[in-house]
Every structure is written in C-alpha cells, then in structure tokens.
Amino acid sequence: MKKLIECVPNFSEGVNMGIIKQITDEVESVDGVRLLNVDPGKATNRTVVTFVGEPEQVIEAAFRAIKKAGELIDMSKQKGEHPRMGATDVCPLIPIANISMEETAEYAVKLAKRVGEQLQIPAYLYEYAQPNKSRSNLSIIRAGEYESFFKKIKQPEWAPDFGPAENDVKRGATVIGARDFLVAYNVNLNTTSTRRANAIAFDVREAGRTMREGDPVTGNIVTDENGKPKSIPGSLKSVKAIGWYIEEYGIAQISMNLTNIEVTPVHMAFDEVCKKANERGIRVTGSELVGLIPLKAMLEAGKYFLRKQKRSVGVSESELVKIAIKSMGLDELGPFKPQERIIEYLLKDQADSKLIGLSLTGFADETASESPAPGGGSISAYLGVLGASLATMVANLSSHKKGWDSRWEEFSNWAEQGQRYKDELLGLVDKDTAAFNQIMEAFSLPKSTDDEKAARTASIQSATKYAIEVPFKVMEVAVESFGLIKAMVEGGNPNSVTDAGVAALCARSAVLGAFMNVKINASGYNDKAYVAKVLSKGAELENAAVEAEKEIIKMVNNKIA
Template sequence: IKRAAELIDMRKHKGAHPRMGATDVCPFIPIGDADWKEAVTCAKELGKRVGEELKIPVYLYEKAARDPSRANLAVIREGEYEGFFDKIKKAEWQPDFGPNEFNAKAGATAIGAREFLIAYNVNLNTKSVRRANSVAFDVREQGRVKTLDGTPTGNPMVDAKGNPIRVPGMLKHVKAIGWYVEEYGIAQVSMNLTNIQETPLHAAFDACHESATRRGLRVTGSEIVGMVPKKCLVDAGRHFLQKQNWSEGAAEEELIDIAIRTMGLSELKPFDPKKKVIELKIEATTPKKSLVKMDLRRFCNETLSESPAPGGGSVAALMGALGVSLGGMVANLSAGKRGWEEKLRYFSDWAVKAQRLKDEMLSLVDEDTVAFNKVMAAFGLPRGTAKEKSARKAAIEAANKLAAEVPLRVMRTAAKAYDLLAEMAARGNPASISDVGVGLLAVRACIDGAGMNVRINVANLKDEKGKTSLSNKVQVFTEESEARFKEISKLVEKKLKG
C-alpha cells in the first residue's frame, strides 16, 4: 500500500474500472485453518496502520465493517476518486481510520475481510460498451432501473419514497458492468462473483451466454483475473458434462480441462492451471517427492530397489485405488451405454463417488511412505544423554503408532469400495463384469495387505491399551471385508457363467 501510494498519483489516473485510491481495496480471505476472527483482526490492524502511518483514509468493508450500511464495497466506492473530495466531508462518510480529509495523491483505501471473490470477464463479439452493459445489467444482482417507457434511456420509475424501482438481475452475489478492452478489441461483461457457493463460475458464464444469445450477441470466451480455487473449475467441468448428458465421473484434471475449453478461458491468453489454480500453484511451487506422480515403471523400479519404501503399505493402498478405479470405470461405461440413457444419472453419481474415493486412496499411497520414513527418522535420533534417549523413545512410539494408523485408514477407506463394486456387479454393464471381479480382488488384497502393515507396526508399540484397540479394529475390518468379498464374488461368478 505504501509503495502504491508512492508510485501512483491518482490526480493523473484514468480508467474504466471503478476506483477510489492507489490501493483501491485490500481484502483478507481466510483459507486453511484461518478463521473469520483472524481475518477481521488483520483487516482492522492493517487499517489502523495505513491510516496512522500513511495518512490515507481507510474504510472497513464486508465482515470487517463497523457500520453495516458501509459493508458493501460498491457503496463505499460510489462517486469514485473524483467524488470523494466532497463525500468524505459528510458525517456518515468519516473514515474508520486515517484523516478526515481526502488524500489527493493516494485517494482512499477499503480494507476488509470477505469470502473468496472471483474477478471474471466474459468476452462478447462486439465492441459496443452499451450492448455489453445490457448483458451486464441482465445478469448482475442489482439489475437495472425500470423506466416509464421501458427503454434504457427513459425516465426512471420511482417508488413512494422517490427511490428508483429496479428490475433484479438473473444472478445473486454478482456485480457487473460492460466495458471495452482496447488491447483485445472487444467488449466484455466484467463481473465480480462475491459468493461462489451461491453463484458459481459456470452459472455466471451460462447467464451471460443466455442473455447475449437473446440479444443477438455471442459469447466467444472468458477470462479469470487472478487466481481461482480448484473447486470452481472442477464443479464447472461436472456442470458442463451434465449439460452434455454425459457421466460426471471424470478425473479432476479432465474436469478442469473441460471447464477451460467450454468457457474459452484461453481465448485471450493461454490459461495454465498450474499458474491460475490456487491449489495447483501451491503444489507446483512447493515440490515434494510423490509416489503417485511417478509413472508405472518408475514406481515399480522404486519399489523393487533396495530402499524399504515404498513398501507393502503403499502398494496395498495403490491396489485399493486400482480396485476403486475399475469400479468407477464400469460406472462410466454403464452411464454411456446406448439404450441405458435413463440410467445415466444413477451411474454418473457412482462414477463421481469412485473418483473421490480413488483420490483418497491415492493420497494414502504417499501417506504410508511418509509414516514409514518418520519411523526411520525417529530411530535415527541421537541417544547420547538421558534426555535424548527419552525424546527418542517418545518419538519412536509416536511414529510407530502413526505407521499403524495410516494402514488402518487404508483398510477403512478401501472398504467403502465394496458398495461401489456390489452395485456395479448387480446393475452395471454385463460386458464389464470381469472388471468388477478384478477390482474386487484388488480391494480385498488392499485390505488384507494394509491389515498386515497395521499388525507389524502394532507389535512395536509399548502402549498395550492402544495396541489392543488397533489389533481389534484390524480383526473387525478383515472379517467384514471377507464377508463382503464372498457376497460380491458369488454375484460376479454367477454373471461370468451367464
């Protein structure tokens, strides 16, 4: 904020987007373990510093707002930079922090705590800002002012209090305007999606497409400004597959690709998920050795080497993932089977469940090796002094417990696959019954193998109560697995015999 105030002179600034300061807005968005209380505290602490140290008027907004009437950023921005010279003099527009007079060079800054906001622009096959605004007014929550003659330039209709009567737009939690982008030579509908749970990315795209088509325009593509949570594109991919009457049980990578292609996110510039999707960006910038990212040959070579990891635990988890994948494959094949159109949603739902379960199993492939490595690291701790010996002993116990708990999770997670395989054996495409059978064998092997890994790590525990509890759980999971395996095997065998 300080640097922006040094470099940007608002007295010389012009632009199409509403703004009121060199740093127009600074939001805090809680992610991971952070909560709203922390975000609001950060917003207020920063606002206080900006006001006191930089002498810039600060307005708190959204969840950090002190005055509910000023929670909406658009309300604070109203009048923009040019109007703030008079606006700040009004009692109701005294800043939350900083001087009560406008900073001509730096303007004012809004600081707050809010939900994740997506800045999203939809490209139109026109250069007309007026026509782009027509689409923007159709889709945005605020809609448009109702006029007496029904034309955009007509006299506004007002209520008993003299306030303009508005026709609501198609989408909640959406702010939108039309503008012309000289760099691309096109007009866009520029939107802020302020609640992506209520109005997801694909809903905004579809609404613009519907409005544009109705007005004789065409949506040619779109762009995401900044970054986006992975869920937005995954959900969009599923949505577009559903519109195609196709199974939604695709891998995340494929769903993201479908979303990019359908919404034309690469029309103006290449859309690289590793740079634009938050989770993938973090993953790309913090690389770590991952078994599931190896190709098959390298994974087998790594397993075959003299290194003790990956070992039986990771291989067991991988077998479970493969078993689930076969069940999901049968679900997808059944969803796309000609003549079974009425069963599409049923099998698609199972394929989606399979994808999620497969991803969970794959994460356990790496977790098992990580747990084993922690055991090895604990044994490598120094033991020269009594204190070091005590710390080493505690670390070994904790590591052995974790090394037993991870394969137990593998057993519990893999057991969920039996429901999938049972459904596919009973109702799936009969031509794929052998795939169900192989998947069944893989899941059973996974559970039995993971059970062995629990038992070998439990043997090293000193905590007798914990040891007994884990051993009992292994026995229960193993017995339940064997019962489900026999039940589904009978059905598979029956169908194989015709």
C-alpha cells in the same frame, strides 16, 4: 496448525510491467509469504495480485506493497476502464485456514491503521472490518472515484477511518477490509457495445436496474412512498456486474464479482449471462478469470456441463477441470493453466504427492530400490487404487453404453463414488511412506538426558499411532469399494465383467496387505487397549474383504462360463 490468510490487493497499474514487478518484489521480500498470482489488465489498467501466508507476514507484505505502489503510481495521470480511487485501490484479506473472519478483520484494521498513520494515505475499512454498515460496501465507498474524492473526503460522513481527511493527489485513497472468497469473472460478448453489455449486466446482477416509467433508459425514475428509487432485481444473487468495452481484445464484456460462489457458482453465472445475452441477440464467445479460483468451483462446473450432456461425472479431477475450461471458454483470450490459476494447486506441497507423481516406471524403480520406503503399506494402498479405478472404468463404460441411455445417471453416480475411493487411496500411498519416515525421524532424536528420552519416546509413540492409522484407513476404504465392484459385476457392462473381477482381487490384496502393516506397527504401540480394538476391527475388515472377493469372483466366473 498454521493460520493462513490470503491478500488480494488491486493496484492501479496494468501496463507498465516494470512498476508491477517492483510492487510484487516487495511482497516477495517478506519471509513466509508466497506470491501466488499476478494478473495485469491493460484495458482496465489494473493488476490483481494474490499472495498467502501467516497473518503478521501477510500484512507486512501488504504494507510494503502499498507503500511502493504509492511511490510509483501517479493517480493524477492514471486512466482505465475499471473504477478506482487510489494507487492501491482495494486490499482485502481473506481467511484461508485455521482463522476466523473476526480475527482476519482485526488484521485488516491493524493494516489500515498503519497505512493511514505511517504512510499518510487515507484508508477506509470495508466489509467485515467496517463496523459502520452504511459504509461497508466497496462500491458505495468508491462512488465518484478518484476524481470526486477531493470533495467527497471533506464530507463528515466520508472522513477516512485512518489517515488524513485529504485526498492524496498522487496516491489517492485506499480501501482495506476482510471478506469472503470472491471470484472476479468476466464474460466475453460478440459485440463492441458497452450499452448493450451494461443492459445484460443489469439483467443478471443482484442489484438489477433502476425502475423507470416507459423507456428503461430515458423514462422518469419510479420512487417509493419515501421518495427512494425503486429497482428491478437481477436474476443472480450475490453477483455484482457492469458492462465495459475492452480495447485490448476488441470486445465488450460483462465484468462480474461473484461474492458468494455457494449461492451463485461460476458456471451458473456463465449460463445465465448466455441466456440473457441470447435474448438480446448477442452471443457469449467465452469468459475470463481474473486472479484465482477454488478447485471446488472448477470441479462443480465440470460436473454441471457433463450432466447437461447426460454424460458420467465420474471422471478424473483433471478431466473435470478441462471440461470446465472448455465449456466456459476460459482459454479464449489466452492460455488457462490450472496449476497457476487454481488456489489449491498453488498451495499444494509437492512433497505430499511425491510417489503418486511418479511415472509407472519411476514408481516401480523407487519401490525396487534399496530404500525401505515405499514398502508394503504404500503398495497395498496402490492396489486399492487400481481396484477402485477398474470398477470406476466399468461404471463409466456402462454409463455411455449404447442402448443404456436411460441408466446413464445411475452409472454416473457409481463412477463418481469410485473416483472418491480412488482419490482417497491415492493420498494414502504417500501418507504411508510419510508415516514410516516419521517413525525413523523419531528414533533418530537425541536421548542423552531424561527430558530428551521422554520427548523421544513421546515422538516415537505418536509416529507409531499414525503408522497404524494410515494402513487401517486403507483397509476401510478398500472394503467400502467392494460395494461398487459388486454392483458393476451384477449390473454393469457385461463386456467388462472380468475387469470388475480383477478389481475385486486388487481390493482384497489391498486389505490383507494393509492389515499386515497395521499389525506390525501395532506391536510397537504402548496403548494395549487401543491396539486390541484396532486389531479386532481389522480382523473384521479382513474377513469382510475375503468373503466379498470370494462372492464376486464366483459371480464373474458364472457370467463368463
């Protein structure tokens, strides 16, 4: 499995697209690195770039981009709403797959050392890459910004981790580190007042505001017994926020960094800002995502807003994303294209969903062609998809049935479960064809020498086992779906009982068809103990499917009689 890390450098240029293009060209010049997103902001005069790849390639791309940014951006002339200290203001590395935070931090240190020593740019470590926790917070490191760093860098406690202890007039300094996934998120307000936006930011951000006597702005600061200022915490954990005015849009915003979306997800941040803004006579008009967001965050947001409406959350992934976009007004300031803003969509290999991406006609034509795949295994999986989809439809219709309002959540839960069956079976449609192709590729390997023969045999056996496992999984999921189907026949919308009956027919056919594929592939696998176990369990699943279908069809016929 490849180790993957994400890099999200922030460059202090958001207006000149020619400069931005030259920087991102450096990223794309490194083989194995994939540029995912470029998000420039005119008012902030800042561009957030996102790319991903294996660690060595990523830090090479980051180094080239930092070098080019230093050549093209003059910090002595740079102005913008966002706090900044260098041409490359901050460059975080984020672990994505098969790599620990500790390893990621080591790569951040390696990059910072190279930037400091080879480019002679003062480089600071932050978050997990910084061993000194008194200077691991980005906002503390950046305090004073570029203009104050000429003096700050001379203070012994603020000497850079790498590079000269001299602020570079043109390039400034940079901060490099390793951190968890962060969502940069702005909420739009119907005001032009930075002061009022800041007040809301202080209401919600974890750090809150400094405690003062009397007037919260002009009153004397309240201190503790050690003379340190006391603070009033904000209402949201793991959230950093400031208010600013964006001339480009003619509105004020709450600019937030959600540092742990497991603690404070994006939908909760949005709703809390709405609440605090309303208390101050201000209305939220929408919001804006800077950079990328995980799919899970969008799906959770979609479900959250559907539940507030007392509507079923058992809808498709695309519908949940659409609900999230509309509910939070993510498209207010410009189009929000999920395929360009959701990280999983950008990383998705289209070859993994070739079949399910086809139209109904295209899938039928591909099946009917002279190609041996997709064959019975993929079709069996798709029959399971249709069965789960029909049962899910009945659950959704029941959830929204007039007069059944008290039961909406019950059917919503069933529909959500059905969506999980549907999605898992959809993935197995392409996996079954991929398994067949792996067997064909293994048989085509050379067999001239004893070593080649041994390698070929091992590959054939490995591919064969995978070709057993995929249709067996189809059987398991399709059998599980009978619980949903039966529940919909027993207590779902009576007008759709025949739909649930057809769902049972599809699920049974999926199980029986998949078992045929398990058996024929098992005949070519050498581990006979494994084969016996799989065939025994497969027979149990087949019998369970036949009995479940028989019971459900009898129930359906009794209801429609």
